[in-house]
Structure formats: structure tokens, C-alpha cells
Amino acid sequence: MNETHKTVRLPNVIEALIPILVMVALMLYVFGGDSGYDGAHMPLIIGITVACLIGRLCGHTFSDMLAGMLDRLNASMEAILILLTVGLLVSSFMISGTIPALIYYGLNLLTPQLFLPVGAILVGIVGLACGSSWTATATIGIAFMTIGAGLGISPALTAGMVISGAYVGDKFSPLSDTTNLAAAVSGTGLFDHVTAMVSTTGPVFIIALILYAILGMNINVSNYDPTIAAGIQESLAANFNLTPLVLLPILVIIIVCVMRVPGLPGVMISVLTGVVFALIFQNKGYTLGDMFNILHYGPELQTGNAFVDEALAKGGMDHQMWTINLILLAVSFGGALERCGSVDRLFGGIKNRINSVGSLVATTMLTSIFCDAAMCDQFLGIGVPAPLYADKYDELGLARNMLSRTLEDAGTLWAVMFPWTACGAYQMNTLGISPFAYFPFAFVNLLNPIFAAAMAFMGRNIFWADGSYTNIFGKTVMKKAAEAPEEAHRIAMKALEEGRAAGKIPQLSK
Known part of the structure; x- marks a missing residue:
């Protein structure tokens, strides 16, 4: 008996953006004016539906899309x-x-x-x-x-x-x-x-x-x-x-x-x-x-x-329960976006254009913020960028705790800035204030990514694979090396030695 297997492909850029743009447009409609509706639930339901349709267009079955959503729900x-x-x-x-x-x-x-x-x-x-x-x-x-x-x-x-x-x-x-x-x-x-x-x-x-x-x-x-x-x-x-x-x-x-x-x-x-x-x-x-x-x-x-x-x-x-309903929908939307291939299409090729610590840190944080806003969950704001950019941190001779720090500098801190994310909805429901209202006064959350990116572009506040640390004053001192997978550490150490020999990475201060 012959079975026909439909080929699964990545969506093109336009297809990858469609569910995100639909969801964001509906969120702006709901929260940007007097829509008469004050929840993020219905825009997320429509976003999930559109993501599943894109997944189907790219060869995924509904069961496959549902499995992607359930995987994310199980983790949450x-x-x-x-x-x-x-x-x-x-x-x-x-x-x-x-x-x-x-x-x-x-x-x-x-x-x-x-x-x-x-x-x-x-x-x-x-x-x-x-x-x-x-x-x-x-x-x-x-x-x-x-x-x-x-x-x-x-x-x-x-x-x-x-x-x-x-x-x-x-x-x-x-x-x-x-x-x-x-x-x-x-x-x-x-x-x-x-x-x-x-x-x-x-x-x-x-x-x-x-x-x-x-x-x-x-x-x-x-x-x-x-x-x-x-x-x-x-x-x-x-x-x-x-x-x-x-x-x-x-x-x-x-x-x-x-x-x-x-x-x-x-x-x-x-x-x-x-x-x-x-x-x-x-x-x-x-x-x-x-x-x-x-x-x-x-x-x-x-x-x-x-x-x-x-x-x-x-x-x-x-x-x-209002917040839990939203979290269930937000996490499901993120899982649907992952499974239909939107994430791979939008971010898979970006890292090939990165050639400096500053641009890598900034790109990682922007990706985290994008995942927070578009995928509606801080766990996805941390979990999605990590495998995308981990090997790039190794290639630049950086310590793995430089990656983990960067993920939290934006992925954790900015998830609470959007009223349709799990964090934003919870805090809005708990404190009775919209994230759009407290955003200008949450100085830690607001300024942390800016400070981290500025320091990285200046070549400061950087942790290297061998345990050395370039502080905010530009001095590089030896500290304890951070844990990392063995192969990743080997690649990072080689890149660090080559970078120092070429004068691209600072030597230890005397």
C-alpha cells in the first residue's frame, strides 16, 4: 500500500510574519484605544488559528501543530x-x-x-x-x-x-x-x-x-x-x-x-x-x-x-483564572509559532551577520524582547534565543554565563512590559495598573538592556571563556571560569586565543 507524505517546509518570511502581525495588530486594537474589550485572550485565539493555518500550508498536520502547543504547555x-x-x-x-x-x-x-x-x-x-x-x-x-x-x-x-x-x-x-x-x-x-x-x-x-x-x-x-x-x-x-x-x-x-x-x-x-x-x-x-x-x-x-x-x-x-487562561493561550501561541517554523525562518540566518560582542549581545536581547512580545511568554523569551546564538558566543571566545546573563537582561525583564504576556497580565491583574502606565517608572526593567548593550559595544563588562573579565572600567582581570559544555568551552578557548593574538580581544591587565 502506497502512502502519500506531504513535504514539510519552512514558511517564507511573509508567511512566518503573518500570525505575528495579525496577533500584534489585534493587540494594538484592543489596548491602543477604546475597543470595548480589555483582554488579550481573543487576539491570541485568532493568532493561534492563523499560526495553525500557516503550519498546515507548510505541510504540518493539525496533530503536529497541537503537539507543539502541548509541548510548551507541559513545560509551563x-x-x-x-x-x-x-x-x-x-x-x-x-x-x-x-x-x-x-x-x-x-x-x-x-x-x-x-x-x-x-x-x-x-x-x-x-x-x-x-x-x-x-x-x-x-x-x-x-x-x-x-x-x-x-x-x-x-x-x-x-x-x-x-x-x-x-x-x-x-x-x-x-x-x-x-x-x-x-x-x-x-x-x-x-x-x-x-x-x-x-x-x-x-x-x-x-x-x-x-x-x-x-x-x-x-x-x-x-x-x-x-x-x-x-x-x-x-x-x-x-x-x-x-x-x-x-x-x-x-x-x-x-x-x-x-x-x-x-x-x-x-x-x-x-x-x-x-x-x-x-x-x-x-x-x-x-x-x-x-x-x-x-x-x-x-x-x-x-x-x-x-x-x-x-x-x-x-x-x-x-x-x-483570568491570568491562567491568558497564560495557556500565550504559551500555546508560542508553541504554534515554533512548530510552524516562524522562529527558524525569522532568526535562523541573523547570527551569520554578527561579528562583534556588542552586536551579538544587542541581537540576543532584541530577539528575547521580540519573543516576549510576539510569543507572549518570558520562558520563550529565554528558551528560544539560547540555541539560536549559543555557538556564536563560543565563536567569539565568550563565557556561557555571558549568554545566560544576556537572556535575562531582556527576556525576563521586558516580558512584564507588555499587557498581553503572561507576566504583564499577571502584574496588571495583581497591581491594578497597566504595563503601559508603569513602564516609564520601572527603571530596572527599562534600563537594564540599554546598559548591557552599551557596555558590550564599549568592550566592557564582558565575561570571557577562560574566566577573565573585562570590567566596566576596561580592565581585564582573571576570575573563575564559568561552567560550559566541554566542546563549547574548547571552541571558545581557541577563539579567545586567536582573538588575543590578533589584538581583537583585550589581554589581561598588568
């Missing part, structure tokens, strides 16, 4: 399950009094002038401890949004500060999923990767703190109405037992992370802690059914202060 399921449990965590921290206490004491301790730089540091510490920007914004981030409003500070500015701090902590944390992913796909060590990230995100965070301090000193304090803060505190004190002991669940999160408990059980331990503290300290007479309702649908708080009720109307597993 742990993050989705964690997102569900984060909804439980927020609810438990609301009814335990932990988040209300953070707001209450924060209004006592912070002034409009100190709020932004101190807030960025504190959010960063929580993000570092728990290894998750999402958990940081859903707990202390929500508290700071309310504190900022009580101090008369623009919600967009506060959200930008919270995002900056949360993502610095996330990037520096060895517990972070994106930190581990970037190291893994680059073939380097986790702590080699973290060390490399400090060289870009560290200086940028200092710049951001200076900018936040300047903005804080110039905040128009006439907008600060102390009666708003006093009203918030009175309402919280009347409805919650705000003993400092209810802040201990935050410490539990930190301990769980320091002990390197995996993400899902770690969050569930924190949820259980919040529930126990609610039963011990808040004396609300919760039944088991009440607790199930609160964890599932979120707390229904009626404090008598409309501002507080709106600010604390967060949490619950059901509250996360």
Missing part, C-alpha cells in the same frame, strides 16, 4: 500550578492580617520622600528570598500600592517601583525559575549565571535607587493628605488584630526559600501558615466552609472604608 504547567497557589497565599495573608499589618506599619514608617527607594529595596529583599517576582508583588507589592496611595504618590510610579524591586530580587535569587532556566539553556552553572547578572543588574539597580530618591525628594507633598493615611490605619485597626506577630508569615516564606523547599510545597506551607494565623489572631469564627470560600474566591472584606475594601479585594484561586 508547574508555573501555572504555582500561580493557583499564589491566589491561595494572597487570601490567607489577607485574612491572617499579614498584608493589612504591612500596610498599617508601613504608613507609620515611610514618608513620601523615602517611600520609593526604601520600597524598592524591601520588595527586592522579598523577591530574593522567595525567588519569585510574582509572590513579591502579590504580597508586599499589594501592600506598597496601598501605602503609596495613602502617601499621595502616583499609582503608576508606585507600580514601577514595585516591579523594579521584585524583578531585581527574582533575578538574583537561585530559587527563581527564570534564573535556573537561563543557566540551564545556556549550559552554565547557576551561580556563574547569578555572578554575571550582578555585573549588569547591580549597577542598574543603584541607578534606579538614585532616580527613585530624586523623584521622592521632588514629590509634591501638597498631594499628601494625612487624613487618607489615618483613615486607612483606623479602618485596618478596627477590623484586624495588627499585633506585630502577624508579620511572621513573611518570615516563614523566607525560611522556606532559604531551606530550598520546592516552589509548590513552599507556597502551600506559607498558605497553611496564613490560615493558622488567621484562626489564632483574628478571632473571626471561621468555619471550614468559610475558609474554603475565602481561599477559593478571595476574602470579602467590608471595613467601612471603600478605599481599603478595594485595595484588599485580592486573592483567591478563582481570582487567578
Whole structure:
């Protein structure tokens, strides 16, 4: 019996761009004006449909396209399950009094002038401890949004500060999923990767703190109405037992992370802690059914202060479903684009035109940002460019942690800048502010790729295959060599020796 096999081919450039252009055009329609619709879900569904049609045109069966989407969904399921449990965590921290206490004491301790730089540091510490920007914004981030409003500070500015701090902590944390992913796909060590990230995100965070301090000193304090803060505190004190002991669940999160408990059980331990503290300290007479309702649908708080009720109307597993639906669609769209060949067609030949460290770093970051925006997921913003450019880093004599650092400098930090990505949708839903509004004030996320590219074009802040490092002052000093696959390291070392002999790569400083 003879079977006819249809040849599978790569799409041409126009075919590769069609699903992306359709999706982006629909996103601009939805988010760029008064469309009457405020979600990214329907544009993504149409984008997936178009990508499948292009795949079919190029010889793929629907089963093959579906397999590509399911592969990507399978890789993202742990993050989705964690997102569900984060909804439980927020609810438990609301009814335990932990988040209300953070707001209450924060209004006592912070002034409009100190709020932004101190807030960025504190959010960063929580993000570092728990290894998750999402958990940081859903707990202390929500508290700071309310504190900022009580101090008369623009919600967009506060959200930008919270995002900056949360993502610095996330990037520096060895517990972070994106930190581990970037190291893994680059073939380097986790702590080699973290060390490399400090060289870009560290200086940028200092710049951001200076900018936040300047903005804080110039905040128009006439907008600060102390009666708003006093009203918030009175309402919280009347409805919650705000003993400092209810802040201990935050410490539990930190301990769980320091002990390197995996993400899902770690969050569930924190949820259980919040529930126990609610039963011990808040004396609300919760039944088991009440607790199930609160964890599932979120707390229904009626404090008598409309501002507080709106600010604390967060949490619950059901509250996360809008974002989870979007993540499922976004990841499916990215998987469909990969499977139909759009990614290979658009980026496969670019690296052949790269001949300098600066252009390689810039191209890697632009590809990551493109994948964030077009494929709607930060994991794809990290995972797609890595195999495309890894051998080019070797050919230029670079260390593999230079690749991993570059992937995070853009792929992680810019994913939150688009409201249709998984990260952007989550943060918009959590903080109540569109990424388009907080974008100008998320200084770490905004400036990190610019700083990294500028340094690379200047021939500075570069990690080489032999362990040498050209710092931001242009001096090349020897440090510990980063882990790399054996063959990749051999190629990189040969390229490094040839580059130094030709005077194209700096010698060690004397």
C-alpha cells in the first residue's frame, strides 16, 4: 500500500510574519484605544488559528501543530500550578492580617520622600528570598500600592517601583525559575549565571535607587493628605488584630526559600501558615466552609472604608483564572509559532551577520524582547534565543554565563512590559495598573538592556571563556571560569586565543 507524505517546509518570511502581525495588530486594537474589550485572550485565539493555518500550508498536520502547543504547555504547567497557589497565599495573608499589618506599619514608617527607594529595596529583599517576582508583588507589592496611595504618590510610579524591586530580587535569587532556566539553556552553572547578572543588574539597580530618591525628594507633598493615611490605619485597626506577630508569615516564606523547599510545597506551607494565623489572631469564627470560600474566591472584606475594601479585594484561586487562561493561550501561541517554523525562518540566518560582542549581545536581547512580545511568554523569551546564538558566543571566545546573563537582561525583564504576556497580565491583574502606565517608572526593567548593550559595544563588562573579565572600567582581570559544555568551552578557548593574538580581544591587565 502506497502512502502519500506531504513535504514539510519552512514558511517564507511573509508567511512566518503573518500570525505575528495579525496577533500584534489585534493587540494594538484592543489596548491602543477604546475597543470595548480589555483582554488579550481573543487576539491570541485568532493568532493561534492563523499560526495553525500557516503550519498546515507548510505541510504540518493539525496533530503536529497541537503537539507543539502541548509541548510548551507541559513545560509551563508547574508555573501555572504555582500561580493557583499564589491566589491561595494572597487570601490567607489577607485574612491572617499579614498584608493589612504591612500596610498599617508601613504608613507609620515611610514618608513620601523615602517611600520609593526604601520600597524598592524591601520588595527586592522579598523577591530574593522567595525567588519569585510574582509572590513579591502579590504580597508586599499589594501592600506598597496601598501605602503609596495613602502617601499621595502616583499609582503608576508606585507600580514601577514595585516591579523594579521584585524583578531585581527574582533575578538574583537561585530559587527563581527564570534564573535556573537561563543557566540551564545556556549550559552554565547557576551561580556563574547569578555572578554575571550582578555585573549588569547591580549597577542598574543603584541607578534606579538614585532616580527613585530624586523623584521622592521632588514629590509634591501638597498631594499628601494625612487624613487618607489615618483613615486607612483606623479602618485596618478596627477590623484586624495588627499585633506585630502577624508579620511572621513573611518570615516563614523566607525560611522556606532559604531551606530550598520546592516552589509548590513552599507556597502551600506559607498558605497553611496564613490560615493558622488567621484562626489564632483574628478571632473571626471561621468555619471550614468559610475558609474554603475565602481561599477559593478571595476574602470579602467590608471595613467601612471603600478605599481599603478595594485595595484588599485580592486573592483567591478563582481570582487567578483570568491570568491562567491568558497564560495557556500565550504559551500555546508560542508553541504554534515554533512548530510552524516562524522562529527558524525569522532568526535562523541573523547570527551569520554578527561579528562583534556588542552586536551579538544587542541581537540576543532584541530577539528575547521580540519573543516576549510576539510569543507572549518570558520562558520563550529565554528558551528560544539560547540555541539560536549559543555557538556564536563560543565563536567569539565568550563565557556561557555571558549568554545566560544576556537572556535575562531582556527576556525576563521586558516580558512584564507588555499587557498581553503572561507576566504583564499577571502584574496588571495583581497591581491594578497597566504595563503601559508603569513602564516609564520601572527603571530596572527599562534600563537594564540599554546598559548591557552599551557596555558590550564599549568592550566592557564582558565575561570571557577562560574566566577573565573585562570590567566596566576596561580592565581585564582573571576570575573563575564559568561552567560550559566541554566542546563549547574548547571552541571558545581557541577563539579567545586567536582573538588575543590578533589584538581583537583585550589581554589581561598588568
